[in-house]
Amino acid sequence: MGRVAALVRASWLTAASYRLNMLLSLVSLLVMIVPVYFVAGALQPVMAQSIEGQGGQYFGFLLIGLITFSFLTTAVTSLPAALGSGIASGTFETLLGTRARLAEIIVGMVGYAFLWTALRGLLLVGVGWLLGAPLMWNRVPAALLILGLIVLAYFPFGLFASAAVLAFKTNGSLPSAVLAISGLLGGVYYPTHVIPSWIQDVTAVVPLTYGLRALRKVVLEGGPLGASASDVAVLTGFVLVLFGSSLYVFTSAVRHAKRSGTLAQY
Amino acid sequence: MSAIAPSLDTASPVPTPAGSAAIRLAGLTKRFPVRRSWTAALRHPLQRQWTPALQAVTCTIEDGEFFGLLGPNGAGKTTLFKVLATLVLPDGGAATVGGYDVVRDGRRVRSVLAPVITDDRSLYWRLSAAENLELYARLQDLPDGVGSRRVSELLEVVGLAEAGRKMVGAFSSGMKQRLLIARALLARPRILLLDEPTRSLDPLSARRLRTFLREEISGRQGCTVLLATHNTEEALELCGRVGVLHGGKLLAVGTPAELLGEMGDRYRLWTRSPAMGRLAALEREGVIREIVAQPENEDGWACAELDVVGGLEGAARVVAALGRAGASVGRFERVPKSLADLIEGIIGRRPQGSTHG
Numbered sequence: 001m002g003r004v005a006a007l008v009r010a011s012w013l014t015a016a017s018y019r020l021n022m023l024l025s026l027v028s029l030l031v032m033i034v035p036v037y038f039v040a041g042a043l044q045p046v047m048a049q050s051i052e053g054q055g056g057q058y059f060g061f062l063l064i065g066l067i068t069f070s071f072l073t074t075a076v077t078s079l080p081a082a083l084g085s086g087i088a089s090g091t092f093e094t095l096l097g098t099r100a101r102l103a104e105i106i107v108g109m110v111g112y113a114f115l116w117t118a119l120r121g122l123l124l125v126g127v128g129w130l131l132g133a134p135l136m137w138n139r140v141p142a143a144l145l146i147l148g149l150i151v152l153a154y155f156p157f158g159l160f161a162s163a164a165v166l167a168f169k170t171n172g173s174l175p176s177a178v179l180a181i182s183g184l185l186g187g188v189y190y191p192t193h194v195i196p197s198w199i200q201d202v203t204a205v206v207p208l209t210y211g212l213r214a215l216r217k218v219v220l221e222g223g224p225l226g227a228s229a230s231d232v233a234v235l236t237g238f239v240l241v242l243f244g245s246s247l248y249v250f251t252s253a254v255r256h257a258k259r260s261g262t263l264a265q266y
Numbered sequence: 267m268s269a270i271a272p273s274l275d276t277a278s279p280v281p282t283p284a285g286s287a288a289i290r291l292a293g294l295t296k297r298f299p300v301r302r303s304w305t306a307a308l309r310h311p312l313q314r315q316w317t318p319a320l321q322a323v324t325c326t327i328e329d330g331e332f333f334g335l336l337g338p339n340g341a342g343k344t345t346l347f348k349v350l351a352t353l354v355l356p357d358g359g360a361a362t363v364g365g366y367d368v369v370r371d372g373r374r375v376r377s378v379l380a381p382v383i384t385d386d387r388s389l390y391w392r393l394s395a396a397e398n399l400e401l402y403a404r405l406q407d408l409p410d411g412v413g414s415r416r417v418s419e420l421l422e423v424v425g426l427a428e429a430g431r432k433m434v435g436a437f438s439s440g441m442k443q444r445l446l447i448a449r450a451l452l453a454r455p456r457i458l459l460l461d462e463p464t465r466s467l468d469p470l471s472a473r474r475l476r477t478f479l480r481e482e483i484s485g486r487q488g489c490t491v492l493l494a495t496h497n498t499e500e501a502l503e504l505c506g507r508v509g510v511l512h513g514g515k516l517l518a519v520g521t522p523a524e525l526l527g528e529m530g531d532r533y534r535l536w537t538r539s540p541a542m543g544r545l546a547a548l549e550r551e552g553v554i555r556e557i558v559a560q561p562e563n564e565d566g567w568a569c570a571e572l573d574v575v576g577g578l579e580g581a582a583r584v585v586a587a588l589g590r591a592g593a594s595v596g597r598f599e600r601v602p603k604s605l606a607d608l609i610e611g612i613i614g615r616r617p618q619g620s621t622h623g
Contacts, residue, residue, distance in 0.1 A: 006404035010390055010397070017392040017433070090388035097351050098405040099376050099453070258355045261298050261319075261345065264384065 003100045007108025008115065015112065025116075029123055036062055037131050050194050054213065055220025060133040064216050065188035067121045068150060071114075072208060075154035076178050078113035079106065080161040080171045087165070088266040096263065102254065110158075114151075136222035143219045146232065150211035153238040154178070156246030163246075163253035169266055182208045207238040288457050288490035289327040289350065293359035296320040296345055296514075319345040321514040322359065327492065327507075329456075332484045334505030335494040336605055342514040343494035344383060347459045350492075351381040364456055380455035382463060386442035391435035395426050395445050398434060399452060406453035413452075420448040423482070425474075439466040447475070451483070457490045458483060464500065472500075480504055498605045502526070510612055517612045523577060525608065532601040533572045533581055541593030545570065545584075553583050567596055 015022060040059035047058040055061050086092030086109065095105045129135050157178045161171040182188070185195065186208025195203060203209045214228035214235065225232065257263045300315040320342045327333045337343050348354035350363055352372040361368045364378035390398050396417055403413030421430045424444040434442065443466050450458060460479070464472035483489045484504075495501050501508050502522040509519040518525060535545075548554045556573035563569075574580040581600070588595055 003405050006401050010393060010401045013397055014390060014392040088387075090384035091390070093353055094384050094388040095405070097353060097376060097381055098402065099373065099407055100405045101373075255355070258353060261296075261348065261354045263353055 003104045004108040004111055007095075007105070008111035011109075011112030012115075015116070026120070026123065029120055030127065032066075033063075033124060033127050033131070036066065047190070050191050053221065054191060054216040055134060057132075057134055057220070059131065060128070060135070060220050061191075061216060062189065063124065063128040063133045064219055065212060067124050068147065068208070068212055068215060069183060069188045070117055070121060071147060071151050072154045072182060073179060074110075074113050074117040075151045076157045076161070076175045078110040079155075079158040080165050080175060082109040082113070083162045083165050084171075084266065087264060090264050093264040102251070134220055136219055139218045139222055142225040143215060145225070146211060146215045146218060146228070146235070149232065149235045149239055150208065150215070153207040153211065153235055153242060154182075156242035159246035159250040163250045166250075166253040166257045166262075169262075182206055185209070187212045207235055207242075210234045210238075287326045287362075288329045288331065288364060289325075289492065290362045291323050291325045291346075291359070292361075294320050294323040294346070294349065294356055294361050295358035296342075296349060296354065296356050318514045320349070320356070323511075323514070323516045324359075325509060325516055325519055327490060330484075330488045330490055331507065332480070332491045332505050333493070334501030334508040335492060335511055336496070336498060336501050336508055336608065337494070337511035338496065338605060338609065340513075341511040343511055344461055345514075346511070347381055347383045347461055347492070347494060350375075350459060351379060351383065352376060353381075353383075377453075378455060379457040379459065380450035380453065381459040381461075382446050382450045383459060383461040384446075386437075386439065386446060386466075389434050389442060389445060389449075391433070393434060394431045395421060395434055395437070395441075395448075396430040398445065399449060402449050403452050408453065416452060420451055423451075423478075424448045440468060440471045443467055444471075444475070454487070455489065457492070459492050459494075461494045462496065463493070464495075464497070476500065476504055496605055498608055499602050510608060512609050512613070517609070525612075526577060526603065531574050531577060531581065532603055532607070533574050533584070533598060534601050535570050535572055535584075535588075535598050536567050536596035537570070537588065538566060538568070538594045541588050541591060541595075542568070542570070544587055544591040544593060545572065548584060548587055553580055553587075571601065 037059055040062050044058045047061070048056060051058060051061050055064075083092060086095070092105075096102070100108070125135065157174060161174040164170060164172045164174065181202075185192065185199065185203045186206045187203070188208070192200065192203040192209050192213075210231040214231035217223045217228050217231075218225065254263075296319045297316040298319055300317050302315065306313075323342075323346065335343050335346070345354060349356050349361055349368060352368050352375050355369060363375045366374040366378070368375050390401070393401070399417040399420060400413060403417055408416055418427070418430075421427045424447060426441060426444060426448070429437065429441065434445065437445070443463065447460075447463060450460075463479075464475055467475060479491060479493075484491050493501065493504060505522065507519060507521055508525055510517045510525070535541075542559060545554060545557055549557055553575060554572050555575050558571040560569045572584065574584055576583070581598075585595070585598055
């Protein structure tokens with residue numbers, strides 16, 4: 001744990017050395033949330049019926065979708081990005097030369113990105129609540145559990161992309177594809193059941209579909225975790241299958257890079 | 267290095283299995299795939315071409331030894347270091363570090379060995395020198411209090427105490443190089459791998475670093491040091507034994523005296539021309555292997571480069587013979603042997619295809 005904390009601290013100190021960037025990152029949240037509030041208000045009459053059972057208020061619906069999507073973005077993009085720059089600079093190879101385990105290095109490399117996303121998410125929740133989003137505070141533990149499962153279901157895509165970075169020096173646009181599909185078909189901006197024709201079937205293989213539906217039921221409706229048991233179960237299935245396979249692929253890619261001597265080549 | 271480097275606390279070095287050599291290489295082999303053109307890849311998609319990086323390298327480096335690895339670019343020095351640091355997997359043969367196998371016991375190997383093989387980009391440039399070291403102190407398992415003390419101690423030792431709180435991005439390349447070495451020394455490694463540590467240092471800093479390595483790291487701490495360099499003089503000055511690596515093959519291993527003795531020492535002689543006859547006689551007697559004479563200058567002095575056999579004793583015989591012949595000797599000096607000379611000499615004196623082992 002100490003090694004992970006040390007890596008997270010190093011990332012924090014690096015980020016904190018770019019003060020203006022850090023400040024702008026927080027200010028941009030306000031720039032983003034205010035228009036969302038007004039647009040959601042304007043669309044409320046149109047959306048009200050379709051989001052029944054998921055809070056019924058479109059601003060709250062969007063707020064949960066956007067916060068979750070920011071975690072998902074971090075889960076999918078942070079590791080390949082950190083790994084790419086670590087390979088180019090030689091930092092990753094140097095870290096592998098220490099006593100730290102591969103898992104500790106990986107978690108340490110992305111830990112700060114998740115903490116920063118969590119802070120931004122917390123600020124969004126606070127501002128959203130002030131603007132009238134109907135958040136059920138007593139469901140926070142259940143909400144965190146579901147959010148954790150969503151992150152765990154998407155982190156494997158980050159591992160797959162990182163494996164591609166290690167083996168082929170490109171992430172193969174996997175993060176962009178996953179984010180585009182999940183953003184459009186996972187229920188971030190509208191409920192998945194309003195999507196027409198065969199495309200709606202695709203939503204069944206998008207983990208975010210189940211995660212967001214469960215999350216909104218818990219946070220916006222105040223429903224118990226049991227009411228979302230089927231969605232949580234499917235999400236857990238995604239986690240188990242994707243995590244196992246992605247870990248195997250990633251460790252194989254590290255081994256391939258060690259065999260081909262490309263650990264420090266980008 | 268600081269002009270007066272304080273001693274490092276040598277307590278609690280990482281233990282290694284009793285009776286084991288520091289590094290043992292047995293037929294170590296590594297090859298890398300050759301990058302092919304698009305046309306070649308499309309024509310023969312399944313065909314692969316390889317370039318050898320290490321060819322059956324066999325060698326034992328004892329505990330506490332200061333071992334030099336001499337070789338030109340592409341000789342396989344860095345590959346060998348990366349194999350030892352568990353960052354590259356070998357294709358064949360075996361390598362143990364402190365008694366631990368580099369493939370099976372990677373973590374244990376990393377607990378006894380510290381490599382300085384990456385360049386200064388591997389430092390965190392937006393962090394201070396102290397913050398960089400604090401990070402690696404934690405990664406290397408040093409407890410909080412011990413880690414902080416060790417960081418201050420090492421910053422002092424490498425002469426960065428005053429710059430310790432400055433951002434590394436503002437450091438000169440020499441300062442970064444010293445920080446890389448401090449980082450490697452954090453966990454008191456039993457074995458230190460240094461890949462061209464003086465390459466970006468000015469001559470004064472390079473000399474201080476060499477003194478520091480010899481007196482502190484090798485002398486007081488008893489650390490086994492494996493030094494890869496292009497610089498023949500540096501290897502011969504610092505190392506108890508030197509290996510010459512070329513094209514992935516370990517061509518020769520020996521003490522500097524043995525290697526130079528085998529190759530012959532090159533001397534430059536300024537003398538009056540009558541001495542040339544005597545030199546030719548010494549060549550016939552086998553004391554001098556080769557004479558490259560140059561014409562006399564306007565003052566009547568001639569310069570000759572002599573390839574003398576038998577080290578200092580051979581040189582003494584040449585001087586004595588010249589004295590007996592009544593030759594006026596203006597100057598007689600040893601010419602530093604270049605890496606190219608050494609490799610050419612070794613290749614020229616060995617049967618085709620033979621390697622050390």
